[in-house]
Amino acid sequence: MRVLSPVGERRQFVQKQIDHGAQGRVIGLVNNGFGNEIANVFFERLQELLLAKPQVSQVSIWRKPMFTRPSPEHLIDEVAAASHQAVVGLCA
Amino acid sequence: MQFTSEPVDVDDYHAAVELFFERGWTDGLAIVPPTEDLVEAMIQASGREPHEEIGEIPPVQGIATIEKLAINSVMAGCRPEYFPIVIAAVEAMLEPEHNLNGVQTTTHCCVPLLIVNGPIATQLKFNASDGVFGNGFRANGTVGRAIRLILWNLGGNVPGEVDKSTQAHPGKWSFCIAEKEDASPWPPFPVERGIETGRNAVTVFSCEAPHSVLCYGTVKQMLASLVSSLSTLGSNNVQAMGETLVVLNPWQARQFHKEGWSKPEIRVYLWEHARVRLGSIREVDALGIADQFWPSWVEKENDDYRVPITERPRNIHIVVAGGETYFAALCPGWGGLGGFAVTKEIKPM
Numbered sequence: 001m002r003v004l005s006p007v008g009e010r011r012q013f014v015q016k017q018i019d020h021g022a023q024g025r026v027i028g029l030v031n032n033g034f035g036n037e038i039a040n041v042f043f044e045r046l047q048e049l050l051l052a053k054p055q056v057s058q059v060s061i062w063r064k065p066m067f068t069r070p071s072p073e074h075l076i077d078e079v080a081a082a083s084h085q086a087v088v089g090l091c092a
Numbered sequence: 093m094q095f096t097s098e099p100v101d102v103d104d105y106h107a108a109v110e111l112f113f114e115r116g117w118t119d120g121l122a123i124v125p126p127t128e129d130l131v132e133a134m135i136q137a138s139g140r141e142p143h144e145e146i147g148e149i150p151p152v153q154g155i156a157t158i159e160k161l162a163i164n165s166v167m168a169g170c171r172p173e174y175f176p177i178v179i180a181a182v183e184a185m186l187e188p189e190h191n192l193n194g195v196q197t198t199t200h201c202c203v204p205l206l207i208v209n210g211p212i213a214t215q216l217k218f219n220a221s222d223g224v225f226g227n228g229f230r231a232n233g234t235v236g237r238a239i240r241l242i243l244w245n246l247g248g249n250v251p252g253e254v255d256k257s258t259q260a261h262p263g264k265w266s267f268c269i270a271e272k273e274d275a276s277p278w279p280p281f282p283v284e285r286g287i288e289t290g291r292n293a294v295t296v297f298s299c300e301a302p303h304s305v306l307c308y309g310t311v312k313q314m315l316a317s318l319v320s321s322l323s324t325l326g327s328n329n330v331q332a333m334g335e336t337l338v339v340l341n342p343w344q345a346r347q348f349h350k351e352g353w354s355k356p357e358i359r360v361y362l363w364e365h366a367r368v369r370l371g372s373i374r375e376v377d378a379l380g381i382a383d384q385f386w387p388s389w390v391e392k393e394n395d396d397y398r399v400p401i402t403e404r405p406r407n408i409h410i411v412v413a414g415g416e417t418y419f420a421a422l423c424p425g426w427g428g429l430g431g432f433a434v435t436k437e438i439k440p441m
Contacts, residue, residue, distance in 0.1 A: 003108050003125045005098035006117050006163045006245040008154035036380035068194035068429040070150070 028083030033090025042091035134162035137172030150193035154246030168238035191430025203263035210292030218270035222415035236266030261301035275342035276412035277349035292438035298431025302421035322366035332427025371395030385428035
């Protein structure tokens with residue numbers, strides 16, 4: 001008996017190479033969770049910790065317009081244009 | 093017919109079932125092995141090409157070709173004539189307002205519910221009567237499960253992995269009803285949503301499991317029960333609005349109709365009366381999300397303001413289904429976060 005796999009091909013994402021030793025890094029943080037005060041405290045503290053590292057020159061924080069929906073293209077483009085590296089995360 | 097899916101040779105039926113369990117290709121229940129002849133029959137029933145892409149199923153973005161949808165539909169036990177309903181439901185779920193990415197990954201329990209309307213519901217023997225949310229009917233059971241397997245195999249909706257649903261609900265096995273159009277005094281649900289009368293259509297709405305409401309007696313008594321059940325703290329609708337579903341049984345619908353109530357009038361009544369004091373919502377809103385969903389006309393500084401459960405009356409959906417007894421059912425939605433109802437016409441074969 002021959003059966004067919006139900007699992008599909010997946011969209012392939014391009015992996016960007018990161019030079020961890022480079023100086024003057026600009027980091028983007030994207031808040032992917034509730035836009036509440038706890039999350040603000042968390043991301044601002046993360047910003048402080050990253051800025052204390054010698055390789056990091058700037059850390060900017062963005063918040064998705066709606067935390068349950070994927071980031072809109074314009075936000076992805078904006079973060080990508082402004083940052084060497086971006087981290088998406090949430091504080092629940 | 094040429095397939096692009098990976099073929100696997102197995103000794104027999106039992107080996108095929110075990111293979112699907114071993115590879116994580118099924119949801120915890122046995123499947124019908126998707127052999128090439130069964131998949132081909134499914135695709136031919138749709139009149140579509142196997143390589144046609146409907147979209148990508150989030151969040152893992154598995155590409156939903158007609159071939160992949162057919163394989164999962166065979167696994168669920170669908171008959172080929174059910175397949176156009178599965179395709180239309182997938183198209184509906186992928187509309188941006190449904191926010192399938194969020195539905196697949198939320199900690200809330202919402203699950204896409206399918207509501208089938210039109211002559212096809214009777215022709216294919218969908219249950220719209222006694223036990224409508226329950227078991228016993230191949231069409232409801234297998235179409236609903238086909239959607240679940242598609243979300244599982246193409247969308248990666250595995251609990252504890254991308255599916256973060258806290259408790260989920262049994263609709264994760266299968267969640268499909270039909271409207272009892274021939275016993276309803278009102279226009280069918282899709283007609284209210286812009287579909288031509290007499291057409292076949294499927295609506296997807298992500299919602300909680302049905303909550304029973306003892307809803308009997310006079311219209312006034314029935315409305316009082318519905319209002320109270322709709323406006324309870326802890327419901328996502330109360331904190332984050334969105335959409336909600338009221339399922340009235342045909343007897344209840346006729347009582348309303350006899351007293352001159354249309355569906356829009358019931359919606360307005362429920363919207364005006366199913367409200368919760370703003371201060372009470374704030375007291376339990378530990379996540380601080382309610383403000384993000386209240387429209388500007390909500391008096392946010394007034395604790396005594398009565399907040400409606402949806403932004404507008406038309407976000408309270410009313411469908412007629414079930415046995416003719418004392419009960420109605422409510423299926424609260426996910427709130428303003430997504431899972432909104434989308435209706436698609438089922439394209440003829």
